[in-house]
Amino acid sequence: MTAETMPDPTSEILRTACARAGLDSAGATVLNRSENVIYRLPGSVVARISRPGQRAAALREVEVARWLESVDVPAVRVLPQTDQPIVVDDQAVTFWRELPPHRxxxxxxxxxxxxxxxxxxxxxxxxxxxxxxxxxxxxxxxxxxxxxxxxxxxxxxxxxxxxxxxxxxxxxxxxxxxxxxxxxxxxxxxxxxxxxxxxxxxxxxxxxxxxxxxxxxxxxxxxxxxxxxxxxxxxxxxxxxxxxxxxxxxxxxxxxxxxxxxxxxxxxxxxxxxxxxxxxxxxxxxxxxxxxxxxxxxxxx
Known part of the structure; x- marks a missing residue:
């Protein structure tokens, strides 16, 4: 089995996290693979999957985003009314509003x-x-x-x-x-x-x-x-x-x-x-x- 045909382990993590959050993962596409894996979901939602063991960092990122929104500082916004992060197999998943086109x-x-x-x-x-x-x-x-x-x-x-x-x-x-x-x-x-x-x-x-x-x-x-x-x-x-x-x-x-x-x-x-x-x-x-x-x-x- 080649690297191209091997199943992506993060796709199952994404499906599980989306199910827990009440979100649809059908048609999700990968935006980026780096320190985290970033997916675009239907409805202008972005999912971010961390490396294992990063729950604390993911939680802080959610807290920081909510705080910056409360003090009116432009930053990426957490998807509202969603308990985050969701941890699947020691990998933290967070959900965000997709940004409009940007550079x-x-x-x-x-x-x-x-x-x-x-x-x-x-x-x-x-x-x-x-x-x-x-x-x-x-x-x-x-x-x-x-x-x-x-x-x-x-x-x-x-x-x-x-x-x-x-x-x-x-x-x-x-x-x-x-x-x-x-x-x-x-x-x-x-x-x-x-x-x-x-x-x-x-x-x-x-x-x-x-x-x-x-x-x-x-x-x-x-x-x-x-x-x-x-x-x-x-x-x-x-x-x-x-x-x-x-x-x-x-x-x-x-x-x-x-x-x-x-x-x-x-x-x-x-x-x-x-x-x-x-x-x-x-x-x-x-x-x-x-x-x-x-x-x-x-x-x-």
């Missing part, structure tokens, strides 16, 4: 959304918890079966170094509500101009620089946006993370997370294997100093 946010749109989010008073009804920049990194490294043994050992050692450096993170802006994964795919703009935040499972209390460093990486590490675009981002947000003493640590952490994500998707998507190897080569200094070219989104479409 990735621009740097200035991301900056505006982050400035608004970072100014919020944390919710009183539940605990956001503190940012964990190392969540799932160890598991990704150990399960990355396509990388070489030498690269795996280097990644283990580099992860240990990053964890030690994190304990000495320099003081920066006051910790606040952070999105946790604020790249342009998670801050989108609809056709009517509304800027909406997605993927709220890592929202927590942490250094605001954790959210702004991703745009800095797109400029200084990857050359994917122009200097003018980055300067506009800084002007709208109100500060430049690259001027902070902790920038290089957060940059290294973010780049490492991006690399482990590619190593994770390469296990099931053969087309992502060269991308995982390329990112590791960049981090290990095999392809020269930043900026690096050739970093493409994963998973491959």
């Amino acid at each position: 990735h946010g621009t740097p200035t749109e991301v900056a505006g959304a982050l400035r608004k989010l970072h100014a919020l008073t944390p919710p009183a009804t539940f605990d956001l918890g503190r940012l964990d920049p190392f969540v799932r990194l160890g598991q990704r490294i150990e399960s990355a079966s396509t990388i070489s043994a030498d690269d795996r050992e280097w990644m283990r050692e580099h992860l240990a170094e990053l964890k030690e450096h994190w304990t000495r993170l320099p003081e920066g802006l006051p910790w606040c509500v952070v999105h946790g994964d604020a790249w342009v795919g998670n801050v989108v703009a609809t056709e009517d101009g509304e800027v909406v935040m997605l993927d709220l499972e890592r929202t927590s209390i942490g250094p605001p620089e954790w959210d702004t460093v991703h745009t800095a990486i797109k400029y200084k590490s990857l050359g994917q946006i122009t200097e003018d675009e980055y300067r506009s981002f800084c002007e709208v947000y109100g500060s430049d993370v690259t001027m902070w003493d902790g920038y290089e640590l957060l940059r290294d952490l973010r780049e490492f997370r991006m690399t482990t994500m590619a190593a994770q998707t390469a296990v099931t998507i053969e087309a992502d294997q060269p991308q995982a190897d390329h990112r590791i080569a960049c981090l290990r200094g095999r392809l020269g100093p930043r900026p690096w070219s050739g970093w493409w989104p994963v998973p491959s479409r």
Whole structure:
């Protein structure tokens, strides 16, 4: 049986969760397979199936979405009147309203959304918890079966170094509500101009620089946006993370997370294997100093 003809284990999880929620799963289509599996259901509903053991993260994402709706911050909305998450075989399933047509946010749109989010008073009804920049990194490294043994050992050692450096993170802006994964795919703009935040499972209390460093990486590490675009981002947000003493640590952490994500998707998507190897080569200094070219989104479409 080939990978293409093998039954999809998440389809049965979806059917079970939909039945419990009173929703119709007939005709469901896959929108994305990455950290989570995303399905479109009839009636403009989106189902999100987590990896095993992520119930707490899924519950927090639902709580964050409901809180942001209550304070009128544009973000993906939970399907109302549905008890969530629904856990099937240790995988959490959540249900959401489908967004209207949208595109990735621009740097200035991301900056505006982050400035608004970072100014919020944390919710009183539940605990956001503190940012964990190392969540799932160890598991990704150990399960990355396509990388070489030498690269795996280097990644283990580099992860240990990053964890030690994190304990000495320099003081920066006051910790606040952070999105946790604020790249342009998670801050989108609809056709009517509304800027909406997605993927709220890592929202927590942490250094605001954790959210702004991703745009800095797109400029200084990857050359994917122009200097003018980055300067506009800084002007709208109100500060430049690259001027902070902790920038290089957060940059290294973010780049490492991006690399482990590619190593994770390469296990099931053969087309992502060269991308995982390329990112590791960049981090290990095999392809020269930043900026690096050739970093493409994963998973491959």
